[in-house]
Amino acid sequence: MQRELVEKALAELIDDESGRPFLDTGLIRDVMVNERQVALTLLLHSEESGEEALFRTKLTEKLNAIGVQDVHIRVKSITKQEKDAIVSGAYAPKPARIPSAKQELAPIASPDSSVKFLAVASGKGGVGKSTVTVNLASALVRAGKRVGVIDADIYGFSIPRMLGVEDVRQTDKNHIVPVERYGMHIISTGFFVSEHNPVIWRGPMLGKMLNTFLNEVKWPELDYMIIDLPPGTGDVALDINRRIPQCAEIIVTTPHATASGVATRAGAMAIQTEHRILGVVENMSYYEDETGKKHYLFGRSGGKQLAERLQTELLAQIPIDTPPNDQDEPDFSTSIYKPETTNGAIYANLAQQVIKQLEA
Template identity: 40%
Template sequence: MPQPSASLESPIRAALSTVDDPEINRPITELGMVESVTVSEAGVVAVRVLLTVSGCPMKDKLTRDVTAAVSRVDGVTGVQVELGVMSDAQRTELRTKLRGDAPANEIPFAQPGSRTRVYAVASGKGGVGKSSVTVNIAAALAAKGLSVGVVDADIYGFSVPRMLGVTGKPTQVDQMIMPPSAHDVKVISIGMFTPGNTAVVWRGPMLHRALQQFLADVFWGDLDVLLMDLPPGTGDIAISVAQLVPAAELLVVTTPQLAAREVAERAGSIALQTHQQIVGVVENMSWLDMPDGSRMELFGSGGGQAVADSLAASTGTRVPLLGQIPIDQTVREGGDSGAPVVLTAPDSPAAQALNAVAETLAARSRSLVGRSLGLTPSR
């Protein structure tokens, strides 16, 4: 015998509270997205859900999730989901609920109370696999249950969306940008705002503004780790990162090659001028495992340790070599297909080395640079 319609409304709303908005990752009931719930005498439920924007790319998933959650309630014989759109006032209320009274241009990761660990992945020259290291570490950290975001700060040579398999586009909700995600990693890149494979031709001030928007206007939520894939060298973006997020720590990527080693040392030495901490060095393309079990060191050897030692000496701090990543064809294949090797082939030597680096970064506590220690002077 079907339950009275009035008695079903409470368990239905409880079921709806288990449905998260796919972009914001909070319950739709908490976000004010459930406008109405009606139940017919026959047990058919009609739910009206308000989308943040009319072109919400996740509306189909939201419809499926609402239907599945309500269908599991005893006594429900059918579910009808109607989609509406929030008004300007409702979107403003939503923004206030998410961001509070924080100024529109405030960068949450630069605030003293931020618990997000920010790693700026840098290299002296291009072609050392910096972006491959970034996306695989991000995917590995997310697979461990951490909340992870990636800023593709390589404005001219953006590649992170392809490497992570991100196909969605950001949506804007009242001056907030909702980043798309893949493999449970939130991503923002200038490539999401340019048509096709259009080149970005900008000078320094525009680069700084773009990076500031990526950090301040994007709604990242409560991240455990934010990775920033920097362009190679010591140009405008590297300086802007130090200004906008003083607590960001440098992760230097190099190869064993002498030429790469020398420029990697220059990239890491920027920490002396910006007063940033260097979390460590990753040596990529360290060797090629041969069928007979031997190793072919195509680019020489010892480059990563040499960079770590040089940076430790110049900064007067401990700079460890966090890992050596062997040459592996599956890393390249994963980057082309948008499936990081740490997820598709976790037992491969490259994936194991990358996972070890991710383990080290996950275990670290947040840097104290730029943070208030809550100390007061005493007599």
């Protein structure tokens, strides 16, 4: 699908208030084009929220008319004042356009890149893989490292919500710019599709999204790139193994025997593709009550057994806990543990182990 055709089709949707195309005003942004699939973000203010279905229908019809078979529209609600500022040009830079293939970026995953890649994998969902990703990345930032995060969990992306990220911006040269939160530079599928709509993509489309994240994002200078993989051994994990052969891996499991057993397959794939496994992280290892007694709610030794099967080491055992609810603090997060907490200290130690292994 040609970018010019998509732009022309989108330009036909006119904002009644300004009389200008939504695309030109910046009310349509974050446009991603992949063969016959288009994803975009549409900004509507509260008084227009009742017309969301109508806008979705109009956009879908216009894109269907030029041969786009798969349309993903993410709607973000803004205030009337924000809309007026966007339309006037006072709120944001010029409207984001579709990245141009003529403006090439140096591939961040090229063999001569100095960036150290680390994938966080698991055998099944629900073991806290994304929590480990963001907390390890945050701990690396605290250790003075420049860190990027790719949320490659295409079907179950959760990092944007965990970190309170809603938008992805673009530069004046129309390359995608990762969002910065808590010192991390983040890109996610969740920036380009609706949170509540399913992502129905097959292998080729998944590969194109990953290629976009690696080659069409204007990443800053980085020391580490942490990749949150989908659970299991599917297309995305295979693509990471093929595209980034220098990528190391951490396998996340819970102490439960089933989770540990399933995680063996993720580790086995890394071994078969000659990816280096740094070790195993056992999440939700236990709950410690007020008296200091540990309760092993999901069993014991699953992480240790997994590490033995993969002939690697158990890097950390992380207890069940939640970050302090300090919502008045400017750096409050519902997902990131502060360094002075028990889990924060564990992640700091994990970060030091990663640094030691990857920078040795």
